[in-house]
Amino acid sequence: xxxxxxxxxxxxxxxxxxxxxxxxxxxxxxxxxxxxxxxxxxxxxxxxxxxxxxxxxxxxxxxxxxxxxxxxxxxxxxxxxxxxxxxxxxxxxxxxxxxxxxxxxxxxxxxxxxxxxxxxxxxxxxxxxxxxxxxxxxxxxxxxxxxxxxxxxxxxxxxxxxxxxxxxxxxxxxxxxxxxxxxxxxxxxxxxxxxxxxxxxxxxxxxxxxxxxxxxxxxxxxxxxxxxxxxxxxxxxxxxxxxxxxxxxxxxxxxxxxxxxxxxxxxxxxxxxxxxxxxxxxxxxxxxxxxxxxxxxxxxxxxxxx
Amino acid sequence: xxxxxxxxxxxxxxxxxxxxxxxxxxxxxxxxxxxxxxxxxxxxxxxxxxxxxxxxxxxxxxxxxxxxxxxxxxxxxxxxxxxxxxxxxxxxxxxxxxxxxxxxxxxxxxxxxxxxxxxxxxxxxxxxxxxxxxxxxxxxxxxxxxxxxxxxxxxxxxxxxxxxxxxxxxxxxxxxxxxxxxxxxxxxxxxxxxxxxxxxxxxxxxxxxxxxxxxxxxxxxxxxxxxxxxxxxxxxxxxxxxxxxxxxxxxxxxxxxxxxxxxxxxxxxxxxxxxxxxxxxxxxxxxxxxxxxxxxxxxxxxxxxxxxxxxxxxxxxxxxxxxxxxxxxxxxxxxxxxxxxxxxxxxxxxxxxxxxxxxxxxxxxxxxxxxxxxxxxxx
Numbered sequence: 001x002x003x004x005x006x007x008x009x010x011x012x013x014x015x016x017x018x019x020x021x022x023x024x025x026x027x028x029x030x031x032x033x034x035x036x037x038x039x040x041x042x043x044x045x046x047x048x049x050x051x052x053x054x055x056x057x058x059x060x061x062x063x064x065x066x067x068x069x070x071x072x073x074x075x076x077x078x079x080x081x082x083x084x085x086x087x088x089x090x091x092x093x094x095x096x097x098x099x100x101x102x103x104x105x106x107x108x109x110x111x112x113x114x115x116x117x118x119x120x121x122x123x124x125x126x127x128x129x130x131x132x133x134x135x136x137x138x139x140x141x142x143x144x145x146x147x148x149x150x151x152x153x154x155x156x157x158x159x160x161x162x163x164x165x166x167x168x169x170x171x172x173x174x175x176x177x178x179x180x181x182x183x184x185x186x187x188x189x190x191x192x193x194x195x196x197x198x199x200x201x202x203x204x205x206x207x208x209x210x211x212x213x214x215x216x217x218x219x220x221x222x223x224x225x226x227x228x229x230x231x232x233x234x235x236x237x238x239x240x241x242x243x244x245x246x247x248x249x250x251x252x253x254x255x256x257x258x259x260x261x262x263x264x265x266x267x268x269x270x271x272x273x274x275x276x277x278x279x280x281x282x283x284x285x286x287x288x289x290x291x292x293x294x295x296x297x298x299x300x301x302x303x304x305x306x
Numbered sequence: 307x308x309x310x311x312x313x314x315x316x317x318x319x320x321x322x323x324x325x326x327x328x329x330x331x332x333x334x335x336x337x338x339x340x341x342x343x344x345x346x347x348x349x350x351x352x353x354x355x356x357x358x359x360x361x362x363x364x365x366x367x368x369x370x371x372x373x374x375x376x377x378x379x380x381x382x383x384x385x386x387x388x389x390x391x392x393x394x395x396x397x398x399x400x401x402x403x404x405x406x407x408x409x410x411x412x413x414x415x416x417x418x419x420x421x422x423x424x425x426x427x428x429x430x431x432x433x434x435x436x437x438x439x440x441x442x443x444x445x446x447x448x449x450x451x452x453x454x455x456x457x458x459x460x461x462x463x464x465x466x467x468x469x470x471x472x473x474x475x476x477x478x479x480x481x482x483x484x485x486x487x488x489x490x491x492x493x494x495x496x497x498x499x500x501x502x503x504x505x506x507x508x509x510x511x512x513x514x515x516x517x518x519x520x521x522x523x524x525x526x527x528x529x530x531x532x533x534x535x536x537x538x539x540x541x542x543x544x545x546x547x548x549x550x551x552x553x554x555x556x557x558x559x560x561x562x563x564x565x566x567x568x569x570x571x572x573x574x575x576x577x578x579x580x581x582x583x584x585x586x587x588x589x590x591x592x593x594x595x596x597x598x599x600x601x602x603x604x605x606x607x608x609x610x611x612x613x614x615x616x617x618x619x620x621x622x623x624x625x626x627x628x629x630x631x632x633x634x635x636x637x638x639x640x641x642x643x644x645x646x647x648x649x650x651x652x653x654x655x656x657x658x659x660x661x662x663x664x665x666x667x668x669x670x671x672x673x674x675x676x677x678x679x680x681x682x683x684x685x
Binding site: 211 | 372373393394395400402406409420423424467471
């Protein structure tokens with residue numbers, strides 16, 4: 001009998017067949033999961049985006065690129081850049097949200113990392129805790145807090161920040177507050193894990209080498225937080241692009257963002273093909289930004305990030 | 307000028323004092339870690355602070371560097387009180403125990419950091435960085451990151467990063483403790499060469515007595531916040547001042563004795579002659595003798611200071627042999643022999659021998675006359 005070729009795996013010698021069967025057992029479920037619940041739905045959605053909506057709201061043949069053209073602004077009624085404006089506005093909201101999150105998260109991460117390990121864990125729970133509450137429930141809670149009769153709104157009214165009998169919501173302020181509330185943990189977590197890993201004796205080393213405390217912070221600590229900060233920004237800015245619950249509820253459905261537009265196509269408008277097309281364009285935009293970033297930092301930088 | 311290590315010790319040091327600690331006291335909460343340290347360190351000397359962990363040696367170093375503040379007392383650096391100066395304005399540089407290299411910078415950027423902070427012009431900076439890297443023989447690694455280096459190489463970077471600034475005093479906080487033995491010995495030699503060549507004052511903190519003995523001109527043995535003994539290495543090894551130093555610096559046999567005349571003492575092993583200065587007759591003293599000063603022989607000798615012993619333990623160590631031998635009274639002596647092949651040195655357990663304790667090497671210890679348990683320092 002011919003001896004099968006043996007391969008070393010995890011300290012054992014296995015035949016190629018054994019190796020393959022082990023791979024199937026360990027990696028198989030994951031691959032099936034991703035194929036079934038990620039790749040397949042995406043392909044279906046991609047297919048929809050090239051279909052046409054009939055009068056009843058069903059997606060039917062023929063295949064067409066009209067949906068994409070319509071998004072770019074050319075419609076039967078002439079040119080209207082409405083959707084592009086919505087995209088622009090969405091990007092702005094996403095960036096502003098991210099900016100505020102960074103401004104809050106940066107000192108917060110250092111504040112937490114400066115504590116004893118035990119206290120750190122407790123403080124981190126406080127950061128994460130709000131995200132255990134369902135998003136819609138949390139958003140309704142903000143609505144209650146910001147309605148005209150709540151103490152907070154009345155305090156704001158006495159300070160002249162809102163008119164009498166007006167609520168703090170719907171407003172841009174409420175939208176941003178809600179968004180920051182949602183995304184703050186996503187930026188604090190990676191940032192904190194970067195800050196926590198820093199060897200603090202470097203701060204002493206920097207001062208020993210004639211740096212002032214500020215110089216030591218900016219030249220030694222900040223660069224080491226950048227991978228965590230970037231991860232946080234990506235984790236915030238990208239989901240913020242697709243957010244629709246918060247702007248819809250706290251913005252009073254007055255200001256459309258791209259997420260709301262997509263929800264509307266799949267809901268009230270019953271225009272699946274157009275909704276699918278917007279979805280793919282937003283996704284393409286996101287991937288484009290990530291790709292540009294990846295090109296800048298190289299493969300290693302991306303791996304650090306993930 | 308490349309000094310040979312042997313010649314190094316013979317160089318004449320200037321008399322000027324570089325660092326002067328005046329009655330330094332420091333407590334962390336209720337724990338007094340420094341209980342009035344007075345110490346002068348001369349310019350250009352290789353000075354070691356030796357002691358077990360928790361003895362306060364690192365705290366003393368950190369006070370000099372500016373990372374801790376003394377509760378009372380004064381630190382003078384070349385005559386100037388450093389108390390009002392933050393760490394970045396003191397012309398001392400530190401080599402940290404864990405190196406504390408900046409992971410996001412290359413080796414060259416790490417070394418250039420101090421110069422950049424002091425706004426050294428770019429052209430000079432490049433030359434200085436290159437020569438510092440070459441001095442510690444890591445010029446080839448200038449563009450690597452610390453994570454891509456071995457422990458020994460990181461140590462060299464940390465060293466280059468400090469000496470490139472040409473400080474008045476270089477502080478080294480157990481810089482070799484993370485390295486393996488072979489590498490440590492090599493780096494010891496290099497550090498000594500470097501120190502002699504630069505003529506810098508080195509203050510070297512260590513818990514390793516061998517390291518301190520090998521490298522220093524002078525040293526201070528610290529314990530529980532006080533200096534137990536201060537002096538040249540040879541003097542301290544040959545004539546330890548007290549039981550702690552005798553035990554911490556190498557090993558020692560300690561013997562309780564009562565003075566019977568100006569030249570003799572009575573111990574449980576019998577009467578011994580002692581060359582050292584003895585106190586008045588009738589007083590108790592504690593004697594110390596190093597294991598390697600005792601000689602063993604099979605033949606009974608007519609010399610004084612000889613006791614009959616029985617070997618209880620023999621440990622073959624290659625170049626040396628370590629024996630334990632019990633006297634009739636049950637006292638156990640530690641004896642080291644050289645495996646030279648010239649003298650008898652191959653003894654076995656239970657063999658009956660004669661141990662000779664030369665009068666010249668029985669050192670009278672100060673501070674205590676009775677043995678007490680010294681805990682946790684026999685490392």
